[in-house]
Amino acid sequence: MARKLSLRIWRGNQADGGLQNVTVDANEGEVVLDVIHRVQAEQMNDLAVRWNCKAGKCGSCSVEINGKPRLACMTQVSSFGDEETITITPLRAFPVIKDLVTDVSFNYKKAMEIPAFEPPVGMKPGEPRMQQIDVERSQEFRKCIECFLCQDTCHVIRDHEENKKSFAGPRFFIRIAELDMHPLDILRNRKKTAQEEHGLGMCNITKCCTEVCPEHIRITDNAIIPMKERVVDEKYDPLRWLGSKIRKREGML
Amino acid sequence: MTNSLERHKYDILVIGAGGAGLRAAVEAREAGLSVAIICKSLFGKAHTVMAEGGAAASMGNVNDNDNWMVHFRDTMRGGKFLNHYRMAELHAKEAPDRIWELEMWGALFDRTSEGKISQRNFGGHEYPRLAHVGDRTGLELIRTMQQRIVALQQKDAREHGDAESHIKVFAELTITDILKENGKVAGAYGYRRENGADVLFEAPAVILATGGVGKTFKITSNSWEGTGDGHALALKAGANLVDMEFLQFHPTGMVWPPSVRGILVTESVRGEGGILTNTDGERFMFKYIPDVFKDKYADNEAEADRWYTDQDNNRRPPELLPRDEVARAINSEVKAGRGTEHGGVFLDVSKRLSAEIIKKRLPSMWHQFFELAGVDITKEAMEVGPTCHYVMGGVEVDPDTAAAVGVDGLFAAGEVAGGMHGSNRLGGNSLTDLLVFGRRAGVGAAEYVRKNPANPVSDASIAKAADRVQAPFTRSGGENPYALHQELQEVTHNLVGIIRTRNEIQSAIEQIADIRRRSTNVSVSGDRQFNPGFHLAFDLDNMLLIAESTAKSAIVREESRGGHTRDDFPGMNMQWRQKNNIASFDGTQVNVRQQPLPVLPKELFDLFDPHELEKYMTAVEMAKGGSN
Ligand SMILES: Cc1cc2nc3c(=O)[nH]c(=O)nc-3n(C[C@H](O)[C@H](O)[C@H](O)COP(=O)(O)OP(=O)(O)OC[C@H]3O[C@@H](n4cnc5c(N)ncnc54)[C@H](O)[C@@H]3O)c2cc1C
Ligand code: SF4
Ligand code: SF4
Ligand code: FES
Numbered sequence: 001m002a003r004k005l006s007l008r009i010w011r012g013n014q015a016d017g018g019l020q021n022v023t024v025d026a027n028e029g030e031v032v033l034d035v036i037h038r039v040q041a042e043q044m045n046d047l048a049v050r051w052n053c054k055a056g057k058c059g060s061c062s063v064e065i066n067g068k069p070r071l072a073c074m075t076q077v078s079s080f081g082d083e084e085t086i087t088i089t090p091l092r093a094f095p096v097i098k099d100l101v102t103d104v105s106f107n108y109k110k111a112m113e114i115p116a117f118e119p120p121v122g123m124k125p126g127e128p129r130m131q132q133i134d135v136e137r138s139q140e141f142r143k144c145i146e147c148f149l150c151q152d153t154c155h156v157i158r159d160h161e162e163n164k165k166s167f168a169g170p171r172f173f174i175r176i177a178e179l180d181m182h183p184l185d186i187l188r189n190r191k192k193t194a195q196e197e198h199g200l201g202m203c204n205i206t207k208c209c210t211e212v213c214p215e216h217i218r219i220t221d222n223a224i225i226p227m228k229e230r231v232v233d234e235k236y237d238p239l240r241w242l243g244s245k246i247r248k249r250e251g252m253l
Numbered sequence: 254m255t256n257s258l259e260r261h262k263y264d265i266l267v268i269g270a271g272g273a274g275l276r277a278a279v280e281a282r283e284a285g286l287s288v289a290i291i292c293k294s295l296f297g298k299a300h301t302v303m304a305e306g307g308a309a310a311s312m313g314n315v316n317d318n319d320n321w322m323v324h325f326r327d328t329m330r331g332g333k334f335l336n337h338y339r340m341a342e343l344h345a346k347e348a349p350d351r352i353w354e355l356e357m358w359g360a361l362f363d364r365t366s367e368g369k370i371s372q373r374n375f376g377g378h379e380y381p382r383l384a385h386v387g388d389r390t391g392l393e394l395i396r397t398m399q400q401r402i403v404a405l406q407q408k409d410a411r412e413h414g415d416a417e418s419h420i421k422v423f424a425e426l427t428i429t430d431i432l433k434e435n436g437k438v439a440g441a442y443g444y445r446r447e448n449g450a451d452v453l454f455e456a457p458a459v460i461l462a463t464g465g466v467g468k469t470f471k472i473t474s475n476s477w478e479g480t481g482d483g484h485a486l487a488l489k490a491g492a493n494l495v496d497m498e499f500l501q502f503h504p505t506g507m508v509w510p511p512s513v514r515g516i517l518v519t520e521s522v523r524g525e526g527g528i529l530t531n532t533d534g535e536r537f538m539f540k541y542i543p544d545v546f547k548d549k550y551a552d553n554e555a556e557a558d559r560w561y562t563d564q565d566n567n568r569r570p571p572e573l574l575p576r577d578e579v580a581r582a583i584n585s586e587v588k589a590g591r592g593t594e595h596g597g598v599f600l601d602v603s604k605r606l607s608a609e610i611i612k613k614r615l616p617s618m619w620h621q622f623f624e625l626a627g628v629d630i631t632k633e634a635m636e637v638g639p640t641c642h643y644v645m646g647g648v649e650v651d652p653d654t655a656a657a658v659g660v661d662g663l664f665a666a667g668e669v670a671g672g673m674h675g676s677n678r679l680g681g682n683s684l685t686d687l688l689v690f691g692r693r694a695g696v697g698a699a700e701y702v703r704k705n706p707a708n709p710v711s712d713a714s715i716a717k718a719a720d721r722v723q724a725p726f727t728r729s730g731g732e733n734p735y736a737l738h739q740e741l742q743e744v745t746h747n748l749v750g751i752i753r754t755r756n757e758i759q760s761a762i763e764q765i766a767d768i769r770r771r772s773t774n775v776s777v778s779g780d781r782q783f784n785p786g787f788h789l790a791f792d793l794d795n796m797l798l799i800a801e802s803t804a805k806s807a808i809v810r811e812e813s814r815g816g817h818t819r820d821d822f823p824g825m826n827m828q829w830r831q832k833n834n835i836a837s838f839d840g841t842q843v844n845v846r847q848q849p850l851p852v853l854p855k856e857l858f859d860l861f862d863p864h865e866l867e868k869y870m871t872a873v874e875m876a877k878g879g880s881n
Contacts, residue, residue: 046783
């Protein structure tokens, strides 16, 4: 049954903006993106919100709902109390463009800084043989839908513009971990550069990123911590470092 | 206005950053050219990310009886022999290479026990053929090619000092017009969604890779991008759309709650053993096996169940019939009163697979039902019903080069192109279609550009395109684009949907014309900065042209075949199998004419058992035995 829902939506642009109150109908089973769309169709035709798939698969509709970074298309209206006002604001870590839409270009710049996948020289298409168990670790990280909620929540950059230059953020730590654990990637030193060039050292393992990840990727436990540990190992023990690269090759041949 | 206009020059414009667009862009760059990739959403978020089940390629990793000829036969059968044979042939032959190549760019597909790329069963495919990553194969494709493009940009940064010197992505930018000069493509015009600013691109070749048209319909699995922009841009530029009456209604979309209606339930659920039942508990698909498929599909439960463990000695379960058959069966069950209260039927995997296996093989389905519908698919059945999923019709192209017929410099690949899938697409064939023909479009456009250098855009063309973008703001008090869009969706859903009749289609044609008249008066509020009302005004214009093409093609095709079912002409008609419907635009309205379907050459004709072909072809065609 339809019910009346009170929303507070942030509207504005870089120069100026604030929360606006609206009341809108909400039907059974609807998600926050549905009611935003209803507001858009009926009351504010020019309300800006980014979305695409409306199925939790593309990572476009990231906003903050009652202060928490979430996907608007995967947040049920019924998860809030009947009397509760739902407050929807743009991602705080990135500059606002308009209303709920932010400029996330920071993330694309960081993606460009990470050295690409490099397969073994001379390997031909169709040749790779890998066991499921060896690809699974990297597959977990490749589930990432690039919603950037983890980036938004990470305190290292959330209110610290100055850190952005030297910190790639959790999304890109899992990208580095994915390549590092990729059975075919031959580039060395990925962990070391994560530490020295991409700011892994600035992370103090608060795990906030893991908590907001809609894909339930264990960012800290499976990517950040193992990389940090092995960076320490490798710094003191070059032989073990070599060993880990050789182990990575197992199962490929 | 033109003084401050943002202008760019490239060798090739790729409109669309889905699988087809990205693959085309990689190829064009590797051919040494400069490429702009333009897309409506952010980079890496195109509709292709939603593809779940997998990409069909006859690598033969799971069953080594598979090869391109078997795949070709399945594709033609699935399309009810209305496919452009040459596209189906190229696709079947090249798909394995396109998948293996992704692996060299970092893709990580699921593996067989021998360490090869694993392949799964899917409707209409004789052998396990779909390379996959759980149920997020589209994401893997997009991310792999996105990262490949980043790798090429990093190389350009090293070699030319600028990462964007040869490939630049223009995200959140909508193209509104293809520009032509002297009868050839000269560029494209559009606006940035972010701030509404106009942008001009000059380039001698444009590759359309804009995806599908689902948003023309009320219930669809497509994302908002699926507004048929490329189909409409091509029509307006003078290209043809072939067979626009064929739309694939995927049999299993979510039906409840209303806000998720239409969201896809991947076919892998059935591939992994999911069964369909009605509210009487009957496994109804056994009743709906058409004669042409009787020798390939089991007519009893025992045999169907055995197939999952012994595929060589049993026929397949009828749940895995091509999509059009399953969608019509569900539709009939619901119409006969054996559907759920929400108008669906039940799909259940919980009885066949353990909870652990379900969560491992169908993770996003589990997630989707649990979070959006409160249903735990490891314990309960899902409620499903048909949803508008894919358009088989599209731009008429030359199969080898992906060049659009009739417009020099225009190319089309992926869902926006027509012909490959005939009257019905097999699941998994789209993802490899994107790769095979995306690459071919890149090669085709690069060759074209070598012979046809830049073709400057005139001020008159720019002024005309700019006026069109400004128009919705110059009106006030006109129609609301949201309301018109909803009205259009009702018309298409009710009158040119899954089952059609002459009177209904006629009425649709009239109503669409009426909405189109009113749409010329659409006005939008607010300014140009990220204004969805303004964006919809353009999308609407495209969807209206698509709906008109579909309705006008549907009314003339007096037969039922694949994704076109006429209640008043229930069977296939061998005469109609020999014809394509060709839609073109005269500036005022869409006109549809017939054109002979290219005839199968003898070597491909001979790949089939004549007894099978007799079910589709006339005695005259059979006697000829192919074209040469
Ligand atoms: C839920 C779902 C699951 C699917 N699963 C499978 C599967 O398992 N296997 C399979 O083979 N197929 C599957 N399909 C079908 C397949 O995903 C699509 O057919 C395919 O992704 C289309 O790709 P494309 O490259 O042609 O276009 P899309 O991926 O749709 O991309 C279109 C691009 O064009 C851009 N664009 C459009 N208009 C404009 C414009 N005016 N200006 C600028 N840019 C524009 C868009 O922004 C976008 O970047 C599935 C489809 C859906 C909906
Ligand atoms: S664990 Fe590290 S990366 Fe994740 S939110 Fe905390 S500080 Fe940021
Ligand atoms: S890791 Fe998770 S939270 Fe971060 S961008 Fe990827 S999907 Fe989003
Ligand atoms: S719209 Fe795609 S994740 Fe929400």
